[in-house]
Amino acid sequence: LDLTVPATFCVRSNSDPSCKTFPKKSILQLHGLWPNYTSGFPEGICDPSECKKQSEKLGQFCKYPAPKGLYNSSEWKLLSEYMAGKEKCLERHEWVKHGVCSPLEPVAYFKWALEHARDISMAFESLSDKPIGKEDVNALVEKNLPSLAGAIRLSCKGKNVSGVFVLYEWGDIPGNPIKTKGGRN
Secondary structure, three states, X not given: OEEEOHHHHHHHOOOOHHHOOOOOOOOOXXXXXXXXXXXXXXXXXXXXXXXXOOOHHHOOOOOOOOOOOOOOOHHHHHHHHHEOOHHHOHHHHHHHHOHHHOOOOHHHHHHHHHHHHHHHHHHHHHHOOOOOOHHHXXXXXXXXXXXXXXXXXXXXXXXXXXXXXXXXEEOOOEEEEOOOOOOOO
16 A cells, blocks of 8 residues: 655656645545555556556546446545545556456445545644654554554655555455564554
8 A cells, every 4th residue: 555645746746737736635645555566566457558648737547447436436435535646547547557456346446545545644644744753653653553553664755755655465355464574664
């Protein structure tokens, strides 16, 4: 489960269509849930005739097939503010490249990922826009996300957190979170 920090992303990619509407309602947004990511970066199984890209300005992935039933679902209507890159139809790209490799249907796939994105984003809200250290992150996770204790991983760009990700065991649905090698966030 890979979550992006829109504020950090938009500092370095301010011409991206996703950065035109800012600030976002959540400090973290879903980049993707990648059940087929084991080593390297998978290509997914989309037929090139179905997945024609267009310019960033026109919504780069908006010509990709729509995930069946997603846009009319109550889950999408409730949780889509936690999806990154909607302006360029990133959810279509994520479904085609990763979601089709899971046993989940599109609505269930995005529901699981977006609910977890929401929960993690809400837990991290108190650390927004301030210097933090590992102790701050560990204390916050222990208090607000105890099931993820020792499994939160951060990525940084310069001095800013750019992403939060959690690895999960995979079966029919994502399972238990996988702890870091050191067992600390």
